Amino acid sequence: MSFKLTASAVAIVAAASAADARDQLQIKGSSTVxxxxxxxxEAFGENFDFPTPVVEGGGSGAGRKAMCEGVGENTIDIANSSSRIKPSDIELCASNGVNExxxxxxxxxxxxxxxDINGPSFAFTPADWxxxxxxxxxxxxKLVANPNAKWSDVNADLAANDILAFIPGTKHGTREVFDKKVLEAGCKATGALDLLIDANGGDKKAGKKACHxxxxxxxxxxxxxxxTETLARLDANPQAIGVFGLSFYQNNTDKLIVATMDNVTPSTETVASGEYPVSRPLFFYVKNAHLGVIPGLQEYIxxxxxxxxxxxxxPLAEYGLxxxxxxxxxxxxVANGTPMGPMN
Amino acid sequence: MTDVTSGANMAPKPKTSLLVQDARTKRRNAAEARFRTYGVVAITIAMLALVGLLSSILYNGSSAFRQTFITLDVYLDPAKLDKDGSGDIAKIAKVTTFGYAPLIKKSFEAEFEKSGIGVDGMKSKDAAKMISKEGPAELRRFVLAHPHMIGETVTFEFLASGRIDGYYKGRVTMKSAEIDKNVSPQQLQLADQLKAAGLLETKWNWGFLTRADASENRPEAAGLGVAILGSFYMMIVVLCLALPIGVATSIYLEEFAPRNWITDVIEVNISNLAAVPSIVFGILGLAIFINFAGLPQSAPIVGGLVLTLMTLPTIIIATRASLKAVPPSIRDAALGVGASKMQAVFHHVLPLAAPGILTGTIIGLAQALGETAPLLLIGMVAFVREFPGAPPEGFFDPAAALPVQVYNWTQRADPAFVERASGAIIVLLVFLLCMNAIAILLRRRFERRW
Structure with a gap:
C-alpha cells in the first residue's frame, strides 16, 4: 500500500508541474439548465476564439456547492441552478472566500x-392533484387518509383512469416547484391547509409542510x-401521468399528451404571460472573482x-425556454458585473 | 407382445449390459444426469440473456453509424459575409453563425427554382429547418478557412436534422410528424423529393466516430471523437503507471520479500482492494488528485490515475499467479550456474511469466475502459466539445470517456440520442472484444514454453 501511494504521489507531482493555466470555462449544476x-x-465555441466551455450536470445543489468551494483555477466558474441560491450556500461561499x-x-x-399520447386528455386543477x-x-x-383510486373519484369530469403519478424525486429542483405551486395551492383550495394548521397547533409553516x-x-x-426515466415509466404504464419540464415535453410531442392546469395549456407563451401557474425561473451564478481571470467568462455570460x-x-426558446x-x-x-445583494 | 417375449427367450441376447445396477448406482447416475441438465439450463439462460442484450443494442444502435445528408449549392453572398468587401478576416469573423443561416434558406429557394421541386404552401424557412443546426457552423468554418471563396457558389453536403434522419430510419413517420412540433409532413414530403432528385442520401457516417459531442439541438452532429480520445488517453496513463508498479510489486512480494506478518498483511490488503467498489476510488481521486494535488477537473490524467488504483490489484494478482506458475527448477538452474537472484528473476522467470502478466494487464485495462462510477466524481461526466491536445499536455485538457458518453446520451430529451447511446455501446463493446481477443491470442501463442 505505502509503496503504491508513494509511487502515485510521484506521478502526481510530475503531472502537476506540467499542468498549465486553464483556458476553458468550467460550469456545473442543474440538469434542467x-x-x-x-x-x-456550443454556439459560444463556434463563434468566439475561446474554447467551448465544459458543462457538467449533477443537480442545482451540487453545482452551487462546487462553486462555493473557493476561488482559483481548480474551482468552477459558473453554477447553473433551477432554484434560487439559499442563504446557507452564501454562507458556505463566504467562509471559503467567495464573496461576490x-x-x-x-x-x-x-x-x-x-x-401517453394514446390515452385520454386531462384538465387538472391543483386541487385535483x-x-x-x-x-x-x-x-x-375532516382530514382522512386519501381514499381516491381513480381520477374520476377526485373530479367527476376527469377520465376514469387509475391514479398513478410519476413525480420528480426530492433531490430535483422541479419537486420544490411542484410542492409549492401544485400541492400547496391544492391544499389551500380544498381547505386542507386550515385543518392542517390547526392540527399543528396553529403553526402555519408546519401546516404548509404537512401539505407536502x-x-x-x-x-x-x-x-x-x-x-427520460419518467417517459420510460409512462411507456410501461400507459394509464399513468408524469411530471415533465416544458422543454422535454416539446421535444416529445409525438409521444406525450399534455394536460391543462386551471384550463391553461402550457406553452412558452402562457408561461411567459404568467397564465400557466406552474413555472419557475432559471438561474446561473457567476463567481465574480474569476471575471477577467479566466479567459472568456465575461464574453460567455x-x-x-x-x-x-x-x-x-x-435557439434556447426554440428548445423550450x-x-x-x-x-x-x-x-x-451582466455587462456591469453587478454582484447580487443580500438575500431578502 | 407374446411373439417378442418368446423370441427373446429363444435367443438370450440382452440389449444392454448384463450388469444390473443397484439402487445406489441408479441414484448416483440420476443425480449426475440432473446436474448436467441444470448446467445446460443455466448456460441456456445466460446465452438467451446475452443474445437478448446484444440484439437489442444492435437493433437500436446500428442505425447510429448511418446518417442522412443533404447536398446543396450555397452562394456565399458578399453582401452578408463581407459587407465592405475588404476581405479582412477579422471583419468576416464578426459574422456569427446566425448570419450564415439565411444563406441556407436562399440556397433552398434557388434549388426550388432550378429543379422545380417543392411542396405547395411550404416556406423556404421551414425547408431550411431540415438542415442540421450544425450547417451554419460548417459554412462559417469553411468561409473563415477560405475567405477568397466569398462570392462563389460552393456545393456543401450538410447533415440533415435529427427528425429528417429519423424518417429514413423509421423513427419518424408521416403520422407522428403531424403531432410533432419539430417536424412537419411537408418537410418529409420535400425530403422524399430531394431523395428522388439525388440530393438526399443516407450513408455511412464516419462523423459518429470522429465528431465531438453536440448539444440537444443537434443530435445528428453528435459523435464519439472526444470520448474515444479521452478513453485512449486514460488507458495510456493506466498502462504506464499500473503495469510497472504492479509488476514491480508482484516481483518483490513473490521473489524477494521475506515471509513475515507484514507481507501477509499486504497480501490480504491487495486481495481486499480488488473487491473495493469502484466508486470508492472516485471519492479518493476527488479528495487526493483534485482537491489536494490540484490537478484539473474532467482531465484524462485524473481519470487515468483513479483507474490505475482500480486496476493495480487485478494486475498484481495476475502477475503473482503467473510468477508462481514458473517452475522452481528454472530458478534453481539459473542460480546453480551462478546467476544472482535478480538475474535469475529478470533473465529467466519474468520472460516466462510475461504472457500471463500481459493477459492480466489487458483484462485489467478492459475492466478500466468500461468503468463509469469513479469518473462521475471527478468531473468526466461533462459536455466536452474541444478535443484534448496531443500528449503530454492533452492529458490535462478536459475530455469525456466512452462509458460516460453512453450515460450522458441516455439522459437527453431528443429521441435521436437513444440510437446514438446504443451506437456508443457497440463501439465500446468492439473495443472490449478486441482487447480480450488480444489477451487470448497472447496466451495461446506464448504460454507454456517449457
Whole structure:
C-alpha cells in the first residue's frame, strides 16, 4: 500500500508541474439548465476564439456547492441552478472566500403534466392533484387518509383512469416547484391547509409542510432519475401521468399528451404571460472573482443572455425556454458585473 | 407382445449390459444426469440473456453509424459575409453563425427554382429547418478557412436534422410528424423529393466516430471523437503507471520479500482492494488528485490515475499467479550456474511469466475502459466539445470517456440520442472484444514454453 501511494504521489507531482493555466470555462449544476447551457456553450465555441466551455450536470445543489468551494483555477466558474441560491450556500461561499456572486436569471421553465399520447386528455386543477396524491385529504370537513383510486373519484369530469403519478424525486429542483405551486395551492383550495394548521397547533409553516406529505400506497411514485426515466415509466404504464419540464415535453410531442392546469395549456407563451401557474425561473451564478481571470467568462455570460441566444426567437426558446421579459435589465447587469445583494 | 417375449427367450441376447445396477448406482447416475441438465439450463439462460442484450443494442444502435445528408449549392453572398468587401478576416469573423443561416434558406429557394421541386404552401424557412443546426457552423468554418471563396457558389453536403434522419430510419413517420412540433409532413414530403432528385442520401457516417459531442439541438452532429480520445488517453496513463508498479510489486512480494506478518498483511490488503467498489476510488481521486494535488477537473490524467488504483490489484494478482506458475527448477538452474537472484528473476522467470502478466494487464485495462462510477466524481461526466491536445499536455485538457458518453446520451430529451447511446455501446463493446481477443491470442501463442 505505502509503496503504491508513494509511487502515485510521484506521478502526481510530475503531472502537476506540467499542468498549465486553464483556458476553458468550467460550469456545473442543474440538469434542467444543462441542455440550455450546452446549446450556449456550443454556439459560444463556434463563434468566439475561446474554447467551448465544459458543462457538467449533477443537480442545482451540487453545482452551487462546487462553486462555493473557493476561488482559483481548480474551482468552477459558473453554477447553473433551477432554484434560487439559499442563504446557507452564501454562507458556505463566504467562509471559503467567495464573496461576490452574480445572480443571472435568464428565463423561465414550465412544469407540465403529461400522459401517453394514446390515452385520454386531462384538465387538472391543483386541487385535483392534491386530492389525488396527498396523504390526507378533506372529506366532509375532516382530514382522512386519501381514499381516491381513480381520477374520476377526485373530479367527476376527469377520465376514469387509475391514479398513478410519476413525480420528480426530492433531490430535483422541479419537486420544490411542484410542492409549492401544485400541492400547496391544492391544499389551500380544498381547505386542507386550515385543518392542517390547526392540527399543528396553529403553526402555519408546519401546516404548509404537512401539505407536502404524499400517499405512500404506491399510487404516487418518486422518480429520482431524469425525465427520460419518467417517459420510460409512462411507456410501461400507459394509464399513468408524469411530471415533465416544458422543454422535454416539446421535444416529445409525438409521444406525450399534455394536460391543462386551471384550463391553461402550457406553452412558452402562457408561461411567459404568467397564465400557466406552474413555472419557475432559471438561474446561473457567476463567481465574480474569476471575471477577467479566466479567459472568456465575461464574453460567455454576455453571450448567454444576448437576444441572439436567450431572446424569444433564439435557439434556447426554440428548445423550450420561456424567455425572460426583463432580459434587457439582465443584460445591463451582466455587462456591469453587478454582484447580487443580500438575500431578502 | 407374446411373439417378442418368446423370441427373446429363444435367443438370450440382452440389449444392454448384463450388469444390473443397484439402487445406489441408479441414484448416483440420476443425480449426475440432473446436474448436467441444470448446467445446460443455466448456460441456456445466460446465452438467451446475452443474445437478448446484444440484439437489442444492435437493433437500436446500428442505425447510429448511418446518417442522412443533404447536398446543396450555397452562394456565399458578399453582401452578408463581407459587407465592405475588404476581405479582412477579422471583419468576416464578426459574422456569427446566425448570419450564415439565411444563406441556407436562399440556397433552398434557388434549388426550388432550378429543379422545380417543392411542396405547395411550404416556406423556404421551414425547408431550411431540415438542415442540421450544425450547417451554419460548417459554412462559417469553411468561409473563415477560405475567405477568397466569398462570392462563389460552393456545393456543401450538410447533415440533415435529427427528425429528417429519423424518417429514413423509421423513427419518424408521416403520422407522428403531424403531432410533432419539430417536424412537419411537408418537410418529409420535400425530403422524399430531394431523395428522388439525388440530393438526399443516407450513408455511412464516419462523423459518429470522429465528431465531438453536440448539444440537444443537434443530435445528428453528435459523435464519439472526444470520448474515444479521452478513453485512449486514460488507458495510456493506466498502462504506464499500473503495469510497472504492479509488476514491480508482484516481483518483490513473490521473489524477494521475506515471509513475515507484514507481507501477509499486504497480501490480504491487495486481495481486499480488488473487491473495493469502484466508486470508492472516485471519492479518493476527488479528495487526493483534485482537491489536494490540484490537478484539473474532467482531465484524462485524473481519470487515468483513479483507474490505475482500480486496476493495480487485478494486475498484481495476475502477475503473482503467473510468477508462481514458473517452475522452481528454472530458478534453481539459473542460480546453480551462478546467476544472482535478480538475474535469475529478470533473465529467466519474468520472460516466462510475461504472457500471463500481459493477459492480466489487458483484462485489467478492459475492466478500466468500461468503468463509469469513479469518473462521475471527478468531473468526466461533462459536455466536452474541444478535443484534448496531443500528449503530454492533452492529458490535462478536459475530455469525456466512452462509458460516460453512453450515460450522458441516455439522459437527453431528443429521441435521436437513444440510437446514438446504443451506437456508443457497440463501439465500446468492439473495443472490449478486441482487447480480450488480444489477451487470448497472447496466451495461446506464448504460454507454456517449457
Amino acid at each position: 444543462l441542455p440550455y447551457a450546452t446549446i450556449v456553450a 456572486i452574480m445572480e443571472v436569471r435568464f428565463g423561465y421553465d414550465g412544469i407540465v403534466f403529461a400522459s 392534491f386530492n389525488a396524491i396527498a396523504k390526507e385529504i378533506v372529506v366532509d370537513g 406529505a404524499l400517499r405512500t400506497d404506491g399510487l404516487s411514485v418518486d422518480i429520482d432519475g431524469d425525465y 454576455e453571450f448567454f443572455v444576448s437576444d441572439d441566444m436567450a431572446g424569444p426567437d433564439g 420561456v424567455s425572460d421579459p426583463e432580459l434587457a435589465k439582465t443584460q445591463d447587469m
